[in-house]
Amino acid sequence: MQCLECGDELSKLDNNHLLHCCSLTLHEYALRHHLPLDLLLDRDQINCEDRIDEYSSPPSQPSERARALLRGVKWSGLLRPENEFTLLPGEVRRLDLLLWDLQWLAEYGFQFRQEYRYADATHRVTSLNRLKVPTTLLQQNVDVRLSPVPPPDFLWSLAVLIAHVGELQAGYLFLQFPQQTAAETVMVESEQRGIHFKQLDAADHTDGVLLRTLRLSDTRQLLELVKGMLNEMPGVSERFYQNTPEVTVSKELVFDSAHFITDHPAKCSNLHGGRYLLHVKVRDRIDPVTGCVVDYGYLKRVATKQVIEKFDHHNLNYAAAELAWRSSTEMLCVFVWEQLIDYLPGLVELELYETTQSWCNYAGPSLETFQERGSDRLLGHFVDESLGRSPYRNLIKQKLTTLEVIGKSTG
Numbered sequence: 001m002q003c004l005e006c007g008d009e010l011s012k013l014d015n016n017h018l019l020h021c022c023s024l025t026l027h028e029y030a031l032r033h034h035l036p037l038d039l040l041l042d043r044d045q046i047n048c049e050d051r052i053d054e055y056s057s058p059p060s061q062p063s064e065r066a067r068a069l070l071r072g073v074k075w076s077g078l079l080r081p082e083n084e085f086t087l088l089p090g091e092v093r094r095l096d097l098l099l100w101d102l103q104w105l106a107e108y109g110f111q112f113r114q115e116y117r118y119a120d121a122t123h124r125v126t127s128l129n130r131l132k133v134p135t136t137l138l139q140q141n142v143d144v145r146l147s148p149v150p151p152p153d154f155l156w157s158l159a160v161l162i163a164h165v166g167e168l169q170a171g172y173l174f175l176q177f178p179q180q181t182a183a184e185t186v187m188v189e190s191e192q193r194g195i196h197f198k199q200l201d202a203a204d205h206t207d208g209v210l211l212r213t214l215r216l217s218d219t220r221q222l223l224e225l226v227k228g229m230l231n232e233m234p235g236v237s238e239r240f241y242q243n244t245p246e247v248t249v250s251k252e253l254v255f256d257s258a259h260f261i262t263d264h265p266a267k268c269s270n271l272h273g274g275r276y277l278l279h280v281k282v283r284d285r286i287d288p289v290t291g292c293v294v295d296y297g298y299l300k301r302v303a304t305k306q307v308i309e310k311f312d313h314h315n316l317n318y319a320a321a322e323l324a325w326r327s328s329t330e331m332l333c334v335f336v337w338e339q340l341i342d343y344l345p346g347l348v349e350l351e352l353y354e355t356t357q358s359w360c361n362y363a364g365p366s367l368e369t370f371q372e373r374g375s376d377r378l379l380g381h382f383v384d385e386s387l388g389r390s391p392y393r394n395l396i397k398q399k400l401t402t403l404e405v406i407g408k409s410t411g
Helices: 015-021 026-032 064-076 092-108 137-141 155-163 182-193 216-225 226-230 237-241 296-311 329-340 367-373 394-395
Strands: 080-082 085-090 109-118 124-134 167-169 172-177 197-201 210-211 247-257 272-285 347-355 358-362
Touching: 015 026, 026 092, 026 109, 026 124, 026 329, 064 092, 064 137, 064 155, 064 172, 064 182, 080 167, 085 092, 092 109, 092 137, 124 137, 155 172, 155 182, 155 226, 167 272, 172 182, 182 197, 182 210, 210 216, 216 226, 226 237, 247 296, 272 296, 296 329, 329 347, 329 358
Parallel strands: none
Antiparallel strands: 080 085, 085 124, 109 124, 167 172, 172 210, 197 210, 247 272, 272 347, 347 358
């Protein structure tokens, strides 16, 4: 086999050769030369078992930076058990960040592994980049630094969390937490520094929490606060500061609903139903690390919970007070926009089809504008507390004793 980087003829291509030849791992080499790993690896390199006896305890106690980093990755939910090991996975696009983690997590006994796995479900060889440590060894090193030692530096832990799982959407920072306690710590500590978050009901984890910076100013203040720390981490600053192309992505969703149009002069006043087709469109910069604007799974999950579950196989007029009078596609679009904008600040347009021949396009206010103005008055007539306070209602009250019910039996 010939190395396409240096031209040497080799009996086997592996990381040992490549790291000395071009400083690439085998996974990076495969991507650079767009080759499947199946063609590069021998059978004895695939599905190899890691051995605990290859790990040893570090000679000294973990430093304060190592403690802060470990807490940050714990907050992120990325640290996970696998058999007798605890591991921190990393994407090949962010391999340098994983190695930056290693320089500190080595103080707990972590080592880098690039493991090649074949599974019948995938029908191909895949590569896993991770830092690993035997769980018992990690626990020994953690136990050494228990109370009364003060907690690790909050800002460094927060910077590590942002670097690993933070996502920007239209200038708002989103943070996923697998545990409520970690999210509460971040919220309380951040508020003491004048930075506010909003909790959203769209967590990836069953018992987790999704936080979003409350306002654009909170994002700017937070990123400025940890900018120096993020700049130390390879490949992180580009996620939050680099200009990349903007594109619009769209998700199509379907729901079946019945409705009627109150006071409509034609047949639409009768209860009728149909299949609605909704296109949710989000525009933003491409994240240089994920290659995406927003995860389609997140977009679908949010739209399903906030919209589809409210309306599918329901009567629109009774599903929401704002639609009780007019459940038109126009009113429905305004209502749906307000259900989604908190979760999708990059939302630019809704396209809603009531039939294949009748549809509505709507571009509503930005999240910042929505926060300033609140819900559109168009939706609020029948839920407004001032309804019924008009002095003209006295004209009815004065006549109540003489009003007759038409059709009432006189017998």
